[in-house]
Amino acid sequence: MSRSERSPLLLAGLLATAGVAHFVSPRQFDALVPRSLPGSPRTWTRASGVAELALAAGLALPRTRRTAALAAAAFFVGVFPANVKMAVDWRHRPTPQKAAALGRLPLQVPLVLWARGVARNAEGGS
Template sequence: MQLAPRSPRLLAALLAGSGVLHFARPRPFDSIVPRSLPGSPRVWTWVSGATELGLAAAVAAPRTRRAGALAAAGFFVAVLPANVQMARDWGNRPAPLRAAAWGRLPLQVPLVAWALRAARD
């Protein structure tokens, strides 16, 4: 199937794009860092952005793809609390934004599945 070889590359591109956004436009990410985490939200934004860039590189390289994709699956699970925080915080926003925030939550499932599939490819 033609999609299989590209799927890990597309996952790597998604991770890289998100990682770059954490540095280029950090404020939206700062705002969804769970308040229960110690330290500055900006530091968590930078750490998660750097993590995504590292995962992107690992998924892109065939030699490290399996480990990188498995780590990406774990990362997608680990950031779920931030997505929950965003959905809760956006309770007073207009309905389309609230829907988008809540709609992000179930998207974690296909992201985890995608990463696990990339680990097998």
């Protein structure tokens, strides 16, 4: 399996793992939901978990890979406010936790670029 064939499956695995984590340990994700969003934080946690699982499934299938990769790039941009909220909320925590929260912010850029690259390399598209 070539690198270009592995890349979408690795991204799918990352999203699937994150999606499952939203259901296994929802409280940590509930805390990241911006208060400005309507409804219960748990609803948003579940919705984002479902979205990540759906994106993972779409990335795993060559027929839907291009569309799912573009949607994943948009998803990574869309969840950025939650990462900002985490960084703000954790600014007074011990240094390792504060560093982890701040470190998440620039990680969104390579995730968006990775998803866009998968879309670009996908054959055909849906």
